[in-house]
Amino acid sequence: MVRGLDSIERVGVVGAGTMGSGIAQVAATNGYDVVLRDIEQELVDQGFETIDDSLARFVRKETITEDDAETIRDRITGTTELSHLETCDLVIEAVVENIDVKQDVFADLDRVTDDDVCLATNTSTLSITSIASATGRPDRVVGIHFMNPVPVMEGVEIVTGEKTSSETADLAHEFSESLDKTTWESDDKPGFVSNRILMPWINEGIRAFDEGVATKEDIDNGMKLGTNVPMGPLELADHIGLDVCLDATETLHSELGDRYKPAYLLKRKVDAGDLGKKSGRGFYEYD
Structure with missing residues:
Protein backbone atom coordinates (compact mmCIF):
# COMPACT_ATOMS: atom_id res chain seq x y z
CA MET A 1 0.00 0.00 0.00
CA VAL A 2 1.07 3.56 -0.67
CA ARG A 3 0.71 6.32 1.90
CA GLY A 4 -2.52 8.27 1.23
CA LEU A 5 -3.01 12.00 0.71
CA ASP A 6 -4.36 12.48 4.25
CA SER A 7 -1.01 11.24 5.58
CA ILE A 8 1.13 13.61 3.54
CA GLU A 9 2.47 16.55 5.52
CA ARG A 10 6.14 16.72 4.53
CA VAL A 11 7.17 16.65 0.86
CA GLY A 12 10.72 16.03 -0.32
CA VAL A 13 12.02 17.63 -3.52
CA VAL A 14 15.31 16.38 -4.95
CA GLY A 15 16.96 18.95 -7.21
CA ALA A 16 16.86 22.69 -6.49
CA GLY A 17 16.97 23.91 -10.08
CA THR A 18 14.21 25.72 -11.96
CA MET A 19 11.70 22.89 -11.72
CA GLY A 20 12.61 21.68 -8.23
CA SER A 21 12.49 25.14 -6.70
CA GLY A 22 9.15 25.76 -8.38
CA ILE A 23 7.71 22.49 -7.08
CA ALA A 24 8.96 23.31 -3.57
CA GLN A 25 7.37 26.77 -3.73
CA VAL A 26 3.99 25.47 -4.89
CA ALA A 27 3.93 22.70 -2.28
CA ALA A 28 4.79 25.19 0.50
CA THR A 29 2.21 27.65 -0.82
CA ASN A 30 -0.44 24.98 -0.34
CA GLY A 31 0.49 24.18 3.25
CA TYR A 32 3.04 21.37 2.95
CA ASP A 33 6.36 21.37 4.79
CA VAL A 34 9.09 20.89 2.19
CA VAL A 35 12.62 19.51 2.29
CA LEU A 36 14.54 20.81 -0.75
CA ARG A 37 17.69 18.78 -1.36
CA ASP A 38 20.59 19.16 -3.80
CA ILE A 39 24.13 17.83 -3.86
CA GLU A 40 25.88 21.17 -3.16
CA GLN A 41 24.97 24.03 -0.82
CA GLU A 42 25.52 26.52 -3.63
CA LEU A 43 22.79 24.82 -5.66
CA VAL A 44 20.44 24.84 -2.68
CA ASP A 45 21.12 28.56 -2.18
CA GLN A 46 20.42 29.24 -5.85
CA GLY A 47 17.13 27.39 -5.49
CA PHE A 48 16.10 29.64 -2.61
CA GLU A 49 17.07 32.71 -4.65
CA THR A 50 14.74 31.51 -7.40
CA ILE A 51 11.95 30.98 -4.87
CA ASP A 52 12.51 34.42 -3.31
CA ASP A 53 12.40 36.11 -6.73
CA SER A 54 9.22 34.26 -7.65
CA LEU A 55 7.48 35.11 -4.38
CA ALA A 56 8.51 38.74 -4.76
CA ARG A 57 6.80 38.85 -8.16
CA PHE A 58 3.59 37.53 -6.61
CA VAL A 59 3.82 40.18 -3.89
CA ARG A 60 4.28 42.93 -6.50
CA LYS A 61 1.23 41.64 -8.35
CA GLU A 62 -0.65 41.66 -5.01
CA THR A 63 -1.48 37.96 -5.40
CA ILE A 64 0.03 37.33 -1.96
CA THR A 65 1.19 39.56 0.91
CA GLU A 66 4.67 39.96 2.35
CA ASP A 67 3.54 37.90 5.35
CA ASP A 68 2.29 35.15 3.02
CA ALA A 69 5.65 35.07 1.24
CA GLU A 70 7.51 34.79 4.54
CA THR A 71 5.24 31.97 5.71
CA ILE A 72 5.74 30.07 2.45
CA ARG A 73 9.50 30.55 2.62
CA ASP A 74 9.63 29.35 6.23
CA ARG A 75 7.94 26.07 5.29
CA ILE A 76 10.91 25.11 3.07
CA THR A 77 14.09 23.60 4.52
CA GLY A 78 17.18 23.32 2.35
CA THR A 79 19.72 20.53 2.72
CA THR A 80 22.50 18.60 1.01
CA GLU A 81 21.92 15.54 3.21
CA LEU A 82 20.02 12.63 1.72
CA SER A 83 19.11 11.44 5.21
CA HIS A 84 16.95 14.54 5.73
CA LEU A 85 14.43 12.99 3.33
CA GLU A 86 13.79 10.08 5.72
CA THR A 87 10.80 11.81 7.32
CA CYS A 88 9.11 12.80 4.04
CA ASP A 89 5.70 11.38 3.17
CA LEU A 90 6.18 11.83 -0.59
CA VAL A 91 9.31 12.63 -2.60
CA ILE A 92 9.49 14.25 -6.04
CA GLU A 93 12.72 14.03 -8.05
CA ALA A 94 13.61 16.93 -10.35
CA VAL A 95 17.25 16.41 -11.27
CA VAL A 96 19.00 16.46 -14.65
CA GLU A 97 17.23 14.60 -17.47
CA ASN A 98 19.61 11.63 -17.52
CA ILE A 99 18.42 8.08 -16.93
CA ASP A 100 21.55 6.94 -15.07
CA VAL A 101 21.44 9.91 -12.71
CA LYS A 102 17.74 9.44 -12.04
CA GLN A 103 18.13 5.73 -11.37
CA ASP A 104 20.91 6.47 -8.87
CA VAL A 105 18.67 9.01 -7.12
CA PHE A 106 15.76 6.56 -6.94
CA ALA A 107 17.97 3.79 -5.59
CA ASP A 108 19.04 6.19 -2.83
CA LEU A 109 15.45 7.29 -2.13
CA ASP A 110 14.31 3.68 -2.00
CA ARG A 111 16.92 3.07 0.69
CA VAL A 112 16.21 6.07 2.95
CA THR A 113 12.41 6.47 2.78
CA ASP A 114 9.68 4.32 4.33
CA ASP A 115 8.30 1.53 2.14
CA ASP A 116 4.83 3.09 1.84
CA VAL A 117 6.14 6.43 0.53
CA CYS A 118 5.40 7.31 -3.11
CA LEU A 119 8.46 8.25 -5.16
CA ALA A 120 7.65 10.54 -8.09
CA THR A 121 9.74 11.82 -10.97
CA ASN A 122 9.33 15.11 -12.81
CA THR A 123 10.90 13.65 -15.96
CA SER A 124 9.58 15.10 -19.20
CA THR A 125 10.64 12.30 -21.57
CA LEU A 126 12.33 9.38 -19.79
CA SER A 127 10.70 6.03 -19.05
CA ILE A 128 8.96 5.79 -15.68
CA THR A 129 9.34 2.01 -15.88
CA SER A 130 13.12 2.29 -16.31
CA ILE A 131 13.43 4.77 -13.45
CA ALA A 132 11.27 2.58 -11.19
CA SER A 133 13.43 -0.47 -11.93
CA ALA A 134 16.15 0.99 -9.69
CA THR A 135 13.84 0.55 -6.67
CA GLY A 136 12.23 -2.29 -4.79
CA ARG A 137 8.84 -0.54 -5.02
CA PRO A 138 8.07 0.00 -8.73
CA ASP A 139 4.36 -0.04 -7.91
CA ARG A 140 4.88 3.13 -5.84
CA VAL A 141 6.81 5.04 -8.53
CA VAL A 142 4.95 7.48 -10.80
CA GLY A 143 5.57 10.46 -13.05
CA ILE A 144 4.34 13.83 -11.79
CA HIS A 145 5.41 16.09 -14.63
CA PHE A 146 4.95 19.77 -13.81
CA MET A 147 4.94 22.44 -16.48
CA ASN A 148 7.41 25.36 -16.46
CA PRO A 149 7.15 27.79 -14.68
CA VAL A 150 5.64 25.61 -11.96
CA PRO A 151 4.13 28.43 -9.83
CA VAL A 152 2.24 29.79 -12.86
CA MET A 153 1.30 26.85 -15.07
CA GLU A 154 -1.92 25.06 -14.16
CA GLY A 155 -1.32 21.64 -15.72
CA VAL A 156 0.40 18.54 -14.35
CA GLU A 157 0.93 15.37 -16.39
CA ILE A 158 0.59 12.10 -14.47
CA VAL A 159 2.52 9.25 -16.09
CA THR A 160 2.06 5.60 -15.12
CA GLY A 161 4.83 3.06 -15.54
CA GLU A 162 4.41 -0.62 -16.29
CA LYS A 163 4.07 -1.48 -12.59
CA THR A 164 2.60 1.74 -11.19
CA SER A 165 -0.39 0.77 -9.05
CA SER A 166 -3.78 2.39 -9.41
CA GLU A 167 -3.46 3.62 -5.80
CA THR A 168 -0.19 5.38 -6.65
CA ALA A 169 -1.67 6.96 -9.78
CA ASP A 170 -4.70 8.14 -7.80
CA LEU A 171 -2.42 9.66 -5.16
CA ALA A 172 -0.44 11.50 -7.84
CA HIS A 173 -3.66 13.05 -9.19
CA GLU A 174 -4.95 13.91 -5.72
CA PHE A 175 -1.67 15.44 -4.56
CA SER A 176 -1.33 17.53 -7.73
CA GLU A 177 -4.92 18.73 -7.38
CA SER A 178 -4.17 19.72 -3.76
CA LEU A 179 -1.63 22.14 -5.28
CA ASP A 180 -4.44 23.79 -7.29
CA LYS A 181 -3.31 22.04 -10.46
CA THR A 182 -5.36 20.28 -13.14
CA THR A 183 -4.10 16.86 -14.22
CA TRP A 184 -4.20 14.61 -17.23
CA GLU A 185 -2.76 11.11 -17.53
CA SER A 186 -0.40 9.50 -20.01
CA ASP A 187 0.93 6.01 -20.50
CA ASP A 188 4.69 5.49 -20.27
CA LYS A 189 5.46 6.22 -23.93
CA PRO A 190 8.33 8.47 -25.13
CA GLY A 191 7.54 12.15 -24.54
CA PHE A 192 4.18 11.29 -22.96
CA VAL A 193 1.44 13.67 -24.21
Whole structure:
Protein backbone atom coordinates (compact mmCIF):
# COMPACT_ATOMS: atom_id res chain seq x y z
CA MET A 1 0.00 0.00 0.00
CA VAL A 2 1.07 3.56 -0.67
CA ARG A 3 0.71 6.32 1.90
CA GLY A 4 -2.52 8.27 1.23
CA LEU A 5 -3.01 12.00 0.71
CA ASP A 6 -4.36 12.48 4.25
CA SER A 7 -1.01 11.24 5.58
CA ILE A 8 1.13 13.61 3.54
CA GLU A 9 2.47 16.55 5.52
CA ARG A 10 6.14 16.72 4.53
CA VAL A 11 7.17 16.65 0.86
CA GLY A 12 10.72 16.03 -0.32
CA VAL A 13 12.02 17.63 -3.52
CA VAL A 14 15.31 16.38 -4.95
CA GLY A 15 16.96 18.95 -7.21
CA ALA A 16 16.86 22.69 -6.49
CA GLY A 17 16.97 23.91 -10.08
CA THR A 18 14.21 25.72 -11.96
CA MET A 19 11.70 22.89 -11.72
CA GLY A 20 12.61 21.68 -8.23
CA SER A 21 12.49 25.14 -6.70
CA GLY A 22 9.15 25.76 -8.38
CA ILE A 23 7.71 22.49 -7.08
CA ALA A 24 8.96 23.31 -3.57
CA GLN A 25 7.37 26.77 -3.73
CA VAL A 26 3.99 25.47 -4.89
CA ALA A 27 3.93 22.70 -2.28
CA ALA A 28 4.79 25.19 0.50
CA THR A 29 2.21 27.65 -0.82
CA ASN A 30 -0.44 24.98 -0.34
CA GLY A 31 0.49 24.18 3.25
CA TYR A 32 3.04 21.37 2.95
CA ASP A 33 6.36 21.37 4.79
CA VAL A 34 9.09 20.89 2.19
CA VAL A 35 12.62 19.51 2.29
CA LEU A 36 14.54 20.81 -0.75
CA ARG A 37 17.69 18.78 -1.36
CA ASP A 38 20.59 19.16 -3.80
CA ILE A 39 24.13 17.83 -3.86
CA GLU A 40 25.88 21.17 -3.16
CA GLN A 41 24.97 24.03 -0.82
CA GLU A 42 25.52 26.52 -3.63
CA LEU A 43 22.79 24.82 -5.66
CA VAL A 44 20.44 24.84 -2.68
CA ASP A 45 21.12 28.56 -2.18
CA GLN A 46 20.42 29.24 -5.85
CA GLY A 47 17.13 27.39 -5.49
CA PHE A 48 16.10 29.64 -2.61
CA GLU A 49 17.07 32.71 -4.65
CA THR A 50 14.74 31.51 -7.40
CA ILE A 51 11.95 30.98 -4.87
CA ASP A 52 12.51 34.42 -3.31
CA ASP A 53 12.40 36.11 -6.73
CA SER A 54 9.22 34.26 -7.65
CA LEU A 55 7.48 35.11 -4.38
CA ALA A 56 8.51 38.74 -4.76
CA ARG A 57 6.80 38.85 -8.16
CA PHE A 58 3.59 37.53 -6.61
CA VAL A 59 3.82 40.18 -3.89
CA ARG A 60 4.28 42.93 -6.50
CA LYS A 61 1.23 41.64 -8.35
CA GLU A 62 -0.65 41.66 -5.01
CA THR A 63 -1.48 37.96 -5.40
CA ILE A 64 0.03 37.33 -1.96
CA THR A 65 1.19 39.56 0.91
CA GLU A 66 4.67 39.96 2.35
CA ASP A 67 3.54 37.90 5.35
CA ASP A 68 2.29 35.15 3.02
CA ALA A 69 5.65 35.07 1.24
CA GLU A 70 7.51 34.79 4.54
CA THR A 71 5.24 31.97 5.71
CA ILE A 72 5.74 30.07 2.45
CA ARG A 73 9.50 30.55 2.62
CA ASP A 74 9.63 29.35 6.23
CA ARG A 75 7.94 26.07 5.29
CA ILE A 76 10.91 25.11 3.07
CA THR A 77 14.09 23.60 4.52
CA GLY A 78 17.18 23.32 2.35
CA THR A 79 19.72 20.53 2.72
CA THR A 80 22.50 18.60 1.01
CA GLU A 81 21.92 15.54 3.21
CA LEU A 82 20.02 12.63 1.72
CA SER A 83 19.11 11.44 5.21
CA HIS A 84 16.95 14.54 5.73
CA LEU A 85 14.43 12.99 3.33
CA GLU A 86 13.79 10.08 5.72
CA THR A 87 10.80 11.81 7.32
CA CYS A 88 9.11 12.80 4.04
CA ASP A 89 5.70 11.38 3.17
CA LEU A 90 6.18 11.83 -0.59
CA VAL A 91 9.31 12.63 -2.60
CA ILE A 92 9.49 14.25 -6.04
CA GLU A 93 12.72 14.03 -8.05
CA ALA A 94 13.61 16.93 -10.35
CA VAL A 95 17.25 16.41 -11.27
CA VAL A 96 19.00 16.46 -14.65
CA GLU A 97 17.23 14.60 -17.47
CA ASN A 98 19.61 11.63 -17.52
CA ILE A 99 18.42 8.08 -16.93
CA ASP A 100 21.55 6.94 -15.07
CA VAL A 101 21.44 9.91 -12.71
CA LYS A 102 17.74 9.44 -12.04
CA GLN A 103 18.13 5.73 -11.37
CA ASP A 104 20.91 6.47 -8.87
CA VAL A 105 18.67 9.01 -7.12
CA PHE A 106 15.76 6.56 -6.94
CA ALA A 107 17.97 3.79 -5.59
CA ASP A 108 19.04 6.19 -2.83
CA LEU A 109 15.45 7.29 -2.13
CA ASP A 110 14.31 3.68 -2.00
CA ARG A 111 16.92 3.07 0.69
CA VAL A 112 16.21 6.07 2.95
CA THR A 113 12.41 6.47 2.78
CA ASP A 114 9.68 4.32 4.33
CA ASP A 115 8.30 1.53 2.14
CA ASP A 116 4.83 3.09 1.84
CA VAL A 117 6.14 6.43 0.53
CA CYS A 118 5.40 7.31 -3.11
CA LEU A 119 8.46 8.25 -5.16
CA ALA A 120 7.65 10.54 -8.09
CA THR A 121 9.74 11.82 -10.97
CA ASN A 122 9.33 15.11 -12.81
CA THR A 123 10.90 13.65 -15.96
CA SER A 124 9.58 15.10 -19.20
CA THR A 125 10.64 12.30 -21.57
CA LEU A 126 12.33 9.38 -19.79
CA SER A 127 10.70 6.03 -19.05
CA ILE A 128 8.96 5.79 -15.68
CA THR A 129 9.34 2.01 -15.88
CA SER A 130 13.12 2.29 -16.31
CA ILE A 131 13.43 4.77 -13.45
CA ALA A 132 11.27 2.58 -11.19
CA SER A 133 13.43 -0.47 -11.93
CA ALA A 134 16.15 0.99 -9.69
CA THR A 135 13.84 0.55 -6.67
CA GLY A 136 12.23 -2.29 -4.79
CA ARG A 137 8.84 -0.54 -5.02
CA PRO A 138 8.07 0.00 -8.73
CA ASP A 139 4.36 -0.04 -7.91
CA ARG A 140 4.88 3.13 -5.84
CA VAL A 141 6.81 5.04 -8.53
CA VAL A 142 4.95 7.48 -10.80
CA GLY A 143 5.57 10.46 -13.05
CA ILE A 144 4.34 13.83 -11.79
CA HIS A 145 5.41 16.09 -14.63
CA PHE A 146 4.95 19.77 -13.81
CA MET A 147 4.94 22.44 -16.48
CA ASN A 148 7.41 25.36 -16.46
CA PRO A 149 7.15 27.79 -14.68
CA VAL A 150 5.64 25.61 -11.96
CA PRO A 151 4.13 28.43 -9.83
CA VAL A 152 2.24 29.79 -12.86
CA MET A 153 1.30 26.85 -15.07
CA GLU A 154 -1.92 25.06 -14.16
CA GLY A 155 -1.32 21.64 -15.72
CA VAL A 156 0.40 18.54 -14.35
CA GLU A 157 0.93 15.37 -16.39
CA ILE A 158 0.59 12.10 -14.47
CA VAL A 159 2.52 9.25 -16.09
CA THR A 160 2.06 5.60 -15.12
CA GLY A 161 4.83 3.06 -15.54
CA GLU A 162 4.41 -0.62 -16.29
CA LYS A 163 4.07 -1.48 -12.59
CA THR A 164 2.60 1.74 -11.19
CA SER A 165 -0.39 0.77 -9.05
CA SER A 166 -3.78 2.39 -9.41
CA GLU A 167 -3.46 3.62 -5.80
CA THR A 168 -0.19 5.38 -6.65
CA ALA A 169 -1.67 6.96 -9.78
CA ASP A 170 -4.70 8.14 -7.80
CA LEU A 171 -2.42 9.66 -5.16
CA ALA A 172 -0.44 11.50 -7.84
CA HIS A 173 -3.66 13.05 -9.19
CA GLU A 174 -4.95 13.91 -5.72
CA PHE A 175 -1.67 15.44 -4.56
CA SER A 176 -1.33 17.53 -7.73
CA GLU A 177 -4.92 18.73 -7.38
CA SER A 178 -4.17 19.72 -3.76
CA LEU A 179 -1.63 22.14 -5.28
CA ASP A 180 -4.44 23.79 -7.29
CA LYS A 181 -3.31 22.04 -10.46
CA THR A 182 -5.36 20.28 -13.14
CA THR A 183 -4.10 16.86 -14.22
CA TRP A 184 -4.20 14.61 -17.23
CA GLU A 185 -2.76 11.11 -17.53
CA SER A 186 -0.40 9.50 -20.01
CA ASP A 187 0.93 6.01 -20.50
CA ASP A 188 4.69 5.49 -20.27
CA LYS A 189 5.46 6.22 -23.93
CA PRO A 190 8.33 8.47 -25.13
CA GLY A 191 7.54 12.15 -24.54
CA PHE A 192 4.18 11.29 -22.96
CA VAL A 193 1.44 13.67 -24.21
CA SER A 194 3.03 17.07 -23.71
CA ASN A 195 6.56 16.78 -25.10
CA ARG A 196 5.66 14.25 -27.77
CA ILE A 197 3.61 17.02 -29.40
CA LEU A 198 5.38 20.14 -28.11
CA MET A 199 8.97 19.34 -29.08
CA PRO A 200 8.29 18.77 -32.81
CA TRP A 201 6.43 22.11 -32.83
CA ILE A 202 9.41 23.93 -31.30
CA ASN A 203 11.86 22.02 -33.49
CA GLU A 204 9.99 22.92 -36.68
CA GLY A 205 9.84 26.57 -35.62
CA ILE A 206 13.63 26.56 -35.26
CA ARG A 207 14.02 24.89 -38.66
CA ALA A 208 11.73 27.46 -40.27
CA PHE A 209 13.85 30.28 -38.86
CA ASP A 210 17.12 28.58 -39.88
CA GLU A 211 15.82 28.05 -43.43
CA GLY A 212 14.75 31.67 -43.81
CA VAL A 213 10.99 31.11 -43.92
CA ALA A 214 10.48 34.20 -41.76
CA THR A 215 12.12 36.24 -39.04
CA LYS A 216 12.01 34.85 -35.52
CA GLU A 217 9.56 37.61 -34.57
CA ASP A 218 7.21 36.76 -37.44
CA ILE A 219 7.38 33.03 -36.70
CA ASP A 220 6.45 33.65 -33.07
CA ASN A 221 3.80 36.25 -33.88
CA GLY A 222 2.32 34.04 -36.59
CA MET A 223 1.88 31.19 -34.14
CA LYS A 224 0.51 33.43 -31.36
CA LEU A 225 -1.95 35.25 -33.59
CA GLY A 226 -2.75 32.27 -35.79
CA THR A 227 -3.21 29.57 -33.16
CA ASN A 228 -3.94 31.54 -29.97
CA VAL A 229 -0.93 30.21 -28.01
CA PRO A 230 0.67 32.58 -25.47
CA MET A 231 4.21 32.08 -26.83
CA GLY A 232 5.62 31.22 -30.22
CA PRO A 233 8.04 28.27 -30.64
CA LEU A 234 11.31 30.25 -30.48
CA GLU A 235 10.20 32.37 -27.54
CA LEU A 236 9.02 29.26 -25.71
CA ALA A 237 12.26 27.40 -26.44
CA ASP A 238 14.21 30.26 -24.85
CA HIS A 239 11.91 30.14 -21.85
CA ILE A 240 12.25 26.36 -21.39
CA GLY A 241 16.00 26.36 -22.06
CA LEU A 242 17.52 25.31 -25.37
CA ASP A 243 19.61 22.63 -23.64
CA VAL A 244 16.45 21.15 -22.13
CA CYS A 245 14.74 21.21 -25.54
CA LEU A 246 17.74 19.51 -27.13
CA ASP A 247 17.87 16.79 -24.46
CA ALA A 248 14.16 16.10 -24.86
CA THR A 249 14.32 16.07 -28.66
CA GLU A 250 17.34 13.76 -28.70
CA THR A 251 15.54 11.34 -26.39
CA LEU A 252 12.50 11.34 -28.67
CA HIS A 253 14.74 10.97 -31.74
CA SER A 254 16.41 7.88 -30.27
CA GLU A 255 13.05 6.33 -29.36
CA LEU A 256 10.83 7.37 -32.26
CA GLY A 257 13.10 7.99 -35.25
CA ASP A 258 13.96 10.78 -37.66
CA ARG A 259 10.71 12.73 -37.39
CA TYR A 260 12.15 13.97 -34.07
CA LYS A 261 15.68 14.71 -35.32
CA PRO A 262 16.91 17.91 -33.59
CA ALA A 263 17.25 21.00 -35.78
CA TYR A 264 20.87 21.84 -36.58
CA LEU A 265 20.47 25.40 -35.28
CA LEU A 266 19.23 24.09 -31.93
CA LYS A 267 22.42 22.05 -31.51
CA ARG A 268 24.58 24.98 -32.60
CA LYS A 269 22.96 27.34 -30.09
CA VAL A 270 23.49 24.89 -27.24
CA ASP A 271 27.12 24.28 -28.26
CA ALA A 272 27.64 28.06 -28.19
CA GLY A 273 26.21 28.31 -24.68
CA ASP A 274 23.19 30.32 -25.83
CA LEU A 275 20.63 28.45 -23.75
CA GLY A 276 17.83 31.02 -23.72
CA LYS A 277 16.53 33.18 -20.92
CA LYS A 278 18.64 31.54 -18.21
CA SER A 279 21.91 32.37 -19.99
CA GLY A 280 20.84 35.82 -21.19
CA ARG A 281 20.82 34.86 -24.86
CA GLY A 282 19.04 32.31 -26.98
CA PHE A 283 17.01 33.24 -30.03
CA TYR A 284 16.43 36.55 -28.21
CA GLU A 285 18.50 38.54 -25.73
CA TYR A 286 17.51 39.04 -22.07
CA ASP A 287 18.64 41.25 -19.21
